[in-house]
Structure formats: structure tokens, C-alpha cells
Amino acid sequence: RIQITKNRDGEYAILFSPPSYVNPGNSIDPAFLQKNNTEIQVELKSLPPGRYQIKTFHMDQEGWGVFNRWESAGFPDFMDPDVVQYLELAVIPELKVEEVDIGDTYHIRESITFNGVILKLMKPI
Secondary structure (H helix, E strand, O other): OOEEEOOOOEEEEEEEEEOOOOOOOOOOHHHHHOOEEEEEEEEEEEEEEEEEEEEEEEEEOOOOHHHHHHOOOOOOOOOHHHHHHHHHHHHOEEEEEEEEEEOOEEEEEEEEEEEEEEEEEEOOO
16 A cells, blocks of 8 residues: 655655555464565656655564564553554664655655555655
8 A cells, every 4th residue: 555645844755555464473484574575666746846855764674573572562452552652662663864856756666575664754855
């Protein structure tokens, strides 16, 4: 799935996420989750030309970090807001920041694992 939004400040948020998630604790080899990536290609058109700062957050790119943290915490209830907050803070995303000159179009190519989520924040500078 791909979701794209633009806020009032002109910043674009592009979210790449899998259509479903896999619990690696259910007899799935972690190596399978790491190697079975999906290649995503997107072309954004009609962007205002200029220089953009692009922040890319790769969250849970190894495919099972959230489940490892949940398991190490003793499988607590997801309905507990403290559990959700712990998991959000425990799984630290990989961050890449770059500045790119963009013309009328911008090509994005990403590789995403089963449980990975990628967020790109693009703003003109």
C-alpha cells in the first residue's frame, strides 16, 4: 500500500506499507522474512520544481523487530496504551536525510520487507 498526503506547509508524506503483516512467531523462518522483499517503484509528477529535503524512515526493516520486543515483554495486551507506547519507542527507525534537486517528476524506488514500513517526508527548501 502507498499513501501520499500533503500538509499546509507543502511537505509531502509518503507511506509505504505491506498489505498484511506476518507474525514470525508462527513457524516462519526469520531469514525468509528478511529475504522476501517487495520492490516498490513510484513516479511523482507535477511537483513544484526545486530543491527538497527528503527524510526516509525505515521502520522494522528486518521484518520482525516489533514481535521480538513484544515477545521479550511477555506478550502483553495490545489494548494497553503503555504497551503500544513501549513498542513505538523500542523499535527505532533507520533514518536517512538527503537534499535532492527535483524537476517535474521524482522517481522513488524502495525495497520493503513483509513487516517493514517506510515513511518519506519531502519538503521544499
